[in-house]
Amino acid sequence: MAIMEVKNLSVIYHASGKRVAAVSDVSLTIEERDAIGIVGESGSGKSTLAMAILRLLPERIAQAQGEVSFEGADLLTLPAEKLNQLRWKQLAVVFQKSMNALSPVHKIGMQMTDVYRIKETGISKRETRSKMLQLLDMVNLPERVYDLYPHELSGGMMQRVAIALSLMHNPKLLILDEATTALDVVTQGQILEEMVALEQKLGITRMMITHDMSVVASSCNKVAVMYAGRILETGLVKDVLANPVHPYTKGLLKSIPSFTGEKRNIRGIPGSIPDLSVPNDGCIFAERCEHAMDSCLIEKPQDMVLPGNHRVACHLAGGAAYVS
Ligand code: ATP
Ligand code: SF4
Ligand code: MG
Secondary structure (H helix, E strand, O other), rough: OOOEEEEEEEEEEEEEEEEEEEEEEEEEEEEEEEEOEEEEEOOHHHHHHHHHOOOOOOOOEEEEEEEEEEOOOOOOOOOOOHHHHEOOOOOOEEEOOOOHHHHOOOHHHHHHHHHHHHOOOOOOOHHHHHHHHHHHOOOOHHEEEEEEOOOHHHHHHHHHHHHHHHOOOOOOOEEEEEEOOOOOOHHHHHHHHHHHHHHHOOOEEEEEEEEHHHHHHHHOEEEEEEEEOOOEEEHHHHHHHHHHOOOHHHHHOOHHHHHHHHOOOOOOOOOOOOOOOOOOOOOOOOHOOOOOHHHHHOOOOOOOEEOOOOOOOOOOOHHHHHOO
């Protein structure tokens, strides 16, 4: 069953007299208990998509259009009070820098308690403390963390506390925006493994925003490849990794040697994301695509649906076997 349906979502930033199309016509269905990776290079609109879903965009400069249905409500038009009830309780988010929000002069346990009590009232101090210790245990942190100050924690411990905070009210959908990016590979791997086990136990659905395809490969069942505000390819991780069809996805995977088995230096895809303030009627990837044809410059590719609901927005996707 779908837990969230994003339909034709677009976000424009009004910045320095320009209109920046950060997210363009994104549609996405997230099924209950999915772990969906949103992957793409810097500036592709991943965080903007998450902020739009959570309705956390800066209202003065950002304008969102489309629909985000969650539990039968459209989050984009839901009255603020109702939206507030959903945030944290049903929908929670962890950012890369979530822990910066913590005060350096108060102990972790006390700060967790303060956050908890914003939404849960009428609970005794003792009950709250035991709930906080339970949360710490859930993310594999020892009890003593309760009495530590933020500066006494390692980066990995900090991110574990941030995850514990996000799980506080048993959310149905958890959005992680580059939440493990700053950690070393071993700690990141451990946290991802623990996350997967935890969400299976708690029945959580996860949206994982990352620029790192290996994070998606190791912890998600679905993937959406984002570029310049659009989703270029989406499907089950096993299908997309085994049979990437969009030239951009192929480039992303080639840049990770372990996926192709080739012994080559990690390299990016030549070129960079186009200027999003310039309207584009064709394929947004055309400037960097080695297969670009004349039609790619003037005609926006529609999603081609391959077996397993594997979707690809490329004019060449119809004869998939062919794009090398
Ligand atoms: P990263 O991997 O670096 O976090 P991202 O995929 O999350 O990148 P976004 O931060 O969503 O990308 O940015 C998408 C586009 O929107 C970029 O062109 C960015 O410059 C622009 N943008 C983001 N925030 C703002 C803002 N507050 N005002 C104007 N433009 C913005
Ligand atoms: Fe390349 Fe054309 Fe496909 Fe775009 S539509 S990815 S330019 S072949
Ligand atoms: Mg981001």
